[in-house]
Amino acid sequence: MVSPRPYHHGDLRRTLLQASIRLIAQVGPDGFTLREVARMAGVSHNAPYRHFRDKESLLAAVASQGFQQLTRSLQEHAARHRRALERFLAAGEGYVEFALRWPQHYAVMFDAPPPRESHPEYAAAATQAFGVLLGHIVECQQEGSFPAGDAHRFALVAWSLVHGIAKLAGTGRLGMKSKSKIMRFSRFAIQSSLRGLVGAR
Amino acid sequence: MVSPRPYHHGDLRRTLLQASIRLIAQVGPDGFTLREVARMAGVSHNAPYRHFRDKESLLAAVASQGFQQLTRSLQEHAARHRRALERFLAAGEGYVEFALRWPQHYAVMFDAPPPRESHPEYAAAATQAFGVLLGHIVECQQEGSFPAGDAHRFALVAWSLVHGIAKLAGTGRLGMKSKSKIMRFSRFAIQSSLRGLVGAR
DNA sequence: TGTACATCAGTGAACGCGCGTTCACTGATGTAC
DNA sequence: TGTACATCAGTGAACGCGCGTTCACTGATGTAC
Numbered sequence: 088m089v090s091p092r093p094y095h096h097g098d099l100r101r102t103l104l105q106a107s108i109r110l111i112a113q114v115g116p117d118g119f120t121l122r123e124v125a126r127m128a129g130v131s132h133n134a135p136y137r138h139f140r141d142k143e144s145l146l147a148a149v150a151s152q153g154f155q156q157l158t159r160s161l162q163e164h165a166a167r168h169r170r171a172l173e174r175f176l177a178a179g180e181g182y183v184e185f186a187l188r189w190p191q192h193y194a195v196m197f198d199a200p201p202p203r204e205s206h207p208e209y210a211a212a213a214t215q216a217f218g219v220l221l222g223h224i225v226e227c228q229q230e231g232s233f234p235a236g237d238a239h240r241f242a243l244v245a246w247s248l249v250h251g252i253a254k255l256a257g258t259g260r261l262g263m264k265s266k267s268k269i270m271r272f273s274r275f276a277i278q279s280s281l282r283g284l285v286g287a288r
Numbered sequence: 289m290v291s292p293r294p295y296h297h298g299d300l301r302r303t304l305l306q307a308s309i310r311l312i313a314q315v316g317p318d319g320f321t322l323r324e325v326a327r328m329a330g331v332s333h334n335a336p337y338r339h340f341r342d343k344e345s346l347l348a349a350v351a352s353q354g355f356q357q358l359t360r361s362l363q364e365h366a367a368r369h370r371r372a373l374e375r376f377l378a379a380g381e382g383y384v385e386f387a388l389r390w391p392q393h394y395a396v397m398f399d400a401p402p403p404r405e406s407h408p409e410y411a412a413a414a415t416q417a418f419g420v421l422l423g424h425i426v427e428c429q430q431e432g433s434f435p436a437g438d439a440h441r442f443a444l445v446a447w448s449l450v451h452g453i454a455k456l457a458g459t460g461r462l463g464m465k466s467k468s469k470i471m472r473f474s475r476f477a478i479q480s481s482l483r484g485l486v487g488a489r
Numbered sequence: 490t491g492t493a494c495a496t497c498a499g500t501g502a503a504c505g506c507g508c509g510t511t512c513a514c515t516g517a518t519g520t521a522c
Numbered sequence: 523t524g525t526a527c528a529t530c531a532g533t534g535a536a537c538g539c540g541c542g543t544t545c546a547c548t549g550a551t552g553t554a555c
Contacts, residue, residue, distance in 0.1 A: 093550085094498080094499060094500090094548090094549055094550060095497085095498060095499070095549085095550060095551075096498080096499080099498080099499090117318055117400070120540080120541065120542085121541080121542065121543090122540075122541065122542080123540095130499080130500095131499070131500050131501070132500095132501090132542090133499090133500080133501090133542090133543075133544085134498075134499055134500080136543080136544095137497080137498055137499070138498090141542080141543080142542070142543095194399075197455070197459065198395075198399050198459075199318070200459060213461075240473070240476070243456075243462055243473065243477075244476070244477040244480060244481070246452070246456065247449060247452035247453040247456055247477060248445075248448060248449050248452055248481070249452070250452040250455060250456055251447070251448035251449055251450070251451040251452025251453070251455070252448040252452070254398070254451060254452070254455060255444075255447065255448055255451055258398065258399075258401060260414075261444055272441070272444065275441070275445070276444075276445040276448060278484075279445060279481065279484040279485050279487075280445070280449070280480065280481040280484045280485075281484065282483075282484035282487050283479075283480040283481045283482065283483035283484025283485065283486075283487075284480050284481075284484065285484075286480075286483050286484070294517090295515090295516055295517060295531080295532060295533090296516085296517060296518080296530085296531060296532070297531080297532080300531080300532090321507080321508065321509085322508080322509065322510090323507075323508065323509080324507095331532080331533095332532070332533050332534070333508095333509090333533095333534090334509090334510075334511085334532090334533080334534090335531075335532055335533080337510080337511095338530080338531050338532070339531090342509080342510080343509070343510095
């Protein structure tokens, strides 16, 4: 006997977010529709309007959550090491790993970002993730494994590199079949660039 | 007195390509529609079907042309210098400059690539552009300013970096207002990474 | 403990929209003889 | 040089589609008294 869905869902907001991530993973940000996500949540096609102002707001929420997960991924990877330089390197690998595991989610976060003014929680989550990278650089400088200088600028270089790797790998342009090959390449690339940054004036 | 358009356009294929690029520059790859591009070309909404099998084919042609222009941009920048290492650096800057000048066109080339199997001319144009980067590395190795080693791998690192810079800058994430600041940052980033690659084993 | 009532969180029908694509067509062009 | 005819490159009407959003609604819940 099928138990009928109660009229009140109870946790629809969270369910919609999760369904959105699953849907985006299947069809990408462009194929994403409000109606389909409602279908996946087993709810009428305008129930989502109780929880999100419009489609863009739902996407902004998805992107925000992505940045929170990214932040966590960076921190988890870094936490496995003690020396600041190694922590930084590991965070870079954590970045790429996150992007490879959730390529479409990553695309929502970056390719079609919602207007930052109208979605402050999105901007905040993005800033927080970047702050982790920045923090590692500052730690390296304190440790002495990185030269003094504009930490923000160093962080932007690192971010550019891992973002580039993530995007190229995610669309199959690195020509590497296996994830482990991509991760090995990432390690090489990040180490090389890091060595160059260390020598920067 | 308005001269009526002749029934036969004469050069519709090229006109459609140019209109597509203009349209994409305005609304991005997602907002791009066949009907609007036909409107811009002053032609009925299914005249394009005489020249392109479907929407995807038109987009693939746009992307191919983008890669050809990118190739040219790399070559032009490199041609201003003599030493291989400087030529390589300049090509990297040419890459970023191209992406900044045509951010939406660049997005068509990378964010929603057409299936490579069904659009061989697209794959060829992309490979050609990458070949330019690769060629510079080989020249550097011959010149002695770059260590022996997997040139292809080095090229992928360089590509990742400039792609990352291009995408982050193009979506306003580097926090730099002016193009010249972005270009200055690019130069710094490329030089640093290059220094690291030179020391790579 | 009951009850009236405000509020919240859903439903289902309906709207207008522009899209990609197909169809049958027609005007213009080129070529064989 | 003329002409029949195939072919090419357009046109305009029509198709079905799914979308985002709005509307009026109803069932469920919580709270003041």
